[in-house]
Amino acid sequence: MSEPLQVIVDPAAAGTPASAPPAAVALLRERHGDGVRALMENRGQFRVLVERGQAAEAIRFLRDDPRLRFTFLVDVTAIDFHPATPRFRVTWVLRSYHTKETLVLQADVPEDDPSVPSMTHLFPGADWLERECFDMFGIRFTGHPDLRRILLPDVFPGHPLRKDYPMAGIMTDQEWAEHIVSRAQREEGHD
Amino acid sequence: MTPPESAAAENVLETRTAPVAATPDMVSRGFDPASGHMLLNMGPSHPSTHGVLRILLEMDGEKIVRCEPDVGYLHRGMEKVAEVYGYNKFIPYTDRFDYLAPISNNVAVATAAEKVCGIELPPRAKALRVIASELGRISAHLLGVGAFAMDIGAMSVFLYCFRERESIYNYMEALTGARFTVSWTRVGGLSRDVPPGWLDSVKRFVDGLPKRVERDIEELLTTNPIWVDRLSGVGVIPKDVAVGYGLTGPALRGSGVEWDLRKESPYLGYEQYDFDVPVGEHGDAYDRYLVRVEELKQSCRIILQAIAKLPDGPIDVQDHKLRLPQKRSVLTSMEELIHQFMVVSEGPELATGERYFGAENPKGELGFYVASDGTGKPRRMRVRGPSFTNLSCLPYVLKDAMLADVVAILASLDFVMGECDR
Structure with a gap:
């Protein structure tokens, strides 16, 4: 088990009482070690920045672990930080009906190779969400069975x-x- | 509830990815002699698609073998608009998401922007937002149920529902000045307080509504043998499939998942109100209808409670970097004049931060992922339209359904293309 990660609090939430990271974060670190790059917080909502190669594995773990059961993929989207590098940050919003937590997972994606693993094999609902993200940002979800424009x-x-x-x-x-x-x-x- | 087994999730996937129109014959003639399958194009302007949804159906006689929904006809680039216009100027656009409950969308987007910075609204503003948002839900569910009945062939229910909706439009007009595109909220408050006498007449309306719903909708439909025969066992969505496809709102609760954001992660003080979350058993079209009718009555309960304990006080946060100062002080003080100028031209500036906020809207979870970069305009305003994700399960529910049931299944999902395509 490595050192606890420094929580980066959003400037918008500066001065608010710090909340403890959810159990999912510690479990993720235990499994993925340095694959978990950073941990950000906005008033109790945590965002975990992971290595993009490990995103699929991390989400599968979050979904299948009996203590967590993040079985609901709420949203898939991306944020464009142009002209900064790495340019894109792909964002997954996950929810557990078991622990009633919402967790945001993010992965940095460079402009010259905008690809992340697809989650369609974990959540059938990821299909349309990923197609929309591809449509709007040109992010390639590798392993998606039918990645084409949707809107x-x-x-x-x-x-x-x-x-x-x-x-x-x-x-x-x-x-x-x-x-x-x-x-x-x-x-x-x-x- | 149990997580879907990996195997189950992968099974779901198989039904979903099978392509329509695979053979050359199918493409050129719409008919494949080898399999005997026929291609049928439904929409984009079919009366039962409630907007512009196109569905490509591969039929084996009357039975649907595969289906491929085609969405996007109503795409207007809302998310790009939000990035360019800023938070407050985006609010009129949110009227056009779920245009059956525009005021609920206004409330959701303003609350999402406030959540990023933790802006705490005065209690009166919160309670008024709850009242308005529940009125929106009543209006949307009335249309959902009414149009559902009309699609099945029960015209009178539709007319009764529209009589009730007319009253809600009148209240919206009195409250906001517009019947339809209300644009009522602002980041950090509301555009205007309720007019005199408004609460009393809303109270009278809501008081009698459950009775009228029972008389005009339930008595005509709930035990009607035609209605029950057409809907029960049609369009069944099991629990794990509903969760896997990201269904929310009545579509999810109809499948037996007890999840309502107003209960599970309360916003705007929903925890103060006493209401039940109706849940279906079988996940069929009939259950989704029952859930909607019950939600109508529960919304009435919430509104009555909110009116009964509506606090006095301001409707805006007292921060002139967010909300416009009083006109009198704008005309007399330099600082207030600057604030007014900045709030109008630059928009309310929110500090840097990111947050996902989901509101329980009539159709499901209207989610906003707001990434603020410290200016008056969001770096990213992602809109998660519940109709979009609810429709993504169509290839699953329409598989093996009869052609005549497509209308019932579509109406039971109760989607709005404005929100799906954004």
Whole structure:
């Protein structure tokens, strides 16, 4: 068992009474050691930053351990810290109906290789959530059975929730119409 | 409750990932002579899809072999809008998530932003938010049940439900100035207090509502043999599947999981109110209907309690970096003028921090992952729409269902595409 991790308290929660990390954090450290990179807190809600290669294993452990039973994957999303590096932080929100705790797991993902392991083999609900995250950020969930766009059309250029994607889009309406038409023609073999 | 076994979870997965339209014949003709399967396109503007949901069905006669939902027709880039506009200017957009209960969305997003910084609302603001949010739930469930009945063919229930919803629209108009797109909350408070006499008329309305629900909905439906035959045993979602797919709200409780965020992680002082969480037994469409009707009555109980002990006092936090100062002091004092200018132009500034907050909305858990970077605009405002995750179980529930039951199953899940596609 290594040294207890320093809890980094959010500036937004500075000065609030410190709460003890949930049992899940100690158990995770016991199993993954240095794979658990940091521990952050915002008024009793803890975020565990793990090595991305170990995220799947950590989440499987959290789900299956009889003391924890984080059987509910609430959300999968990412945060873009552009232009900082590593650029993305993929975020899983897990909940246990057993201990009634909510735990946030995060993993840093660099821009040149934006991939994390998929959780679809653990939670069937991860399917759509990961597809949306891929759609919006271009994060590749390796092992996902059918990773394609879900909300945006297949022909959409780029990933709009990235910070370098402009609010107005990267195409004018005219360009967008031409883009769709030319693509449709290509598919039908008119080109 | 027990965690789903790995094997069970993997079984669920198999039913889910089977692709529709695999063979060339299926793609070009919509019919595969080898298997005899036919491809059927439902939506995106089918009356039973309550919006713009498209479902691709692979049929073996009347039976569904596989299905592939296609969502996103109503995507408006809400999360990007939040990053560019900031917290308060985002609130009108939240009206368009679950547009059957816009006020509940307003309450949820404002509370989520406040939770990041631990902004503590005055008690009156909390109680008013509870009243408004439960009115939203009543309005959404009335439409959920009414449209459900209409999809099955019971037109009168729909009309009775809309009569009640009309009253709620009138209360919304009196409270916020708008019937539909209310935009009522602000980070750190409310845009306005209740008008004189409003609470009394809401009280009268809510007092009589459970009786009217019994008379106009339950007596017509609950023991009606047609209704029961059409719904019981249809669209069964077992407990572990419901949890695995991340179902929330009445869809989860209908499957027998007793989980309501208002009880399990209370916000806005929900712990002060006495109410029951209805839970289904079989996880079928009929149970989901029963759960919704019971929640209607429980919301009435909450509103009556909240009105009875509604405290006096301010409706805003007394921090002018968050909420607008009084107009009189803006006109006379330099500092207040600056505050007003900053709150309006830059938005209320929240310190750096991240937090997930989930609110129990009519359709399920409306979650916000707010990552604040110390400015008036969030670095990331993730919106977890309950309809999105609730719909993700469609390939599971529609498998092996009859085509005629699709309408019943869709209506029993009670989704809103505005929230699914965001």
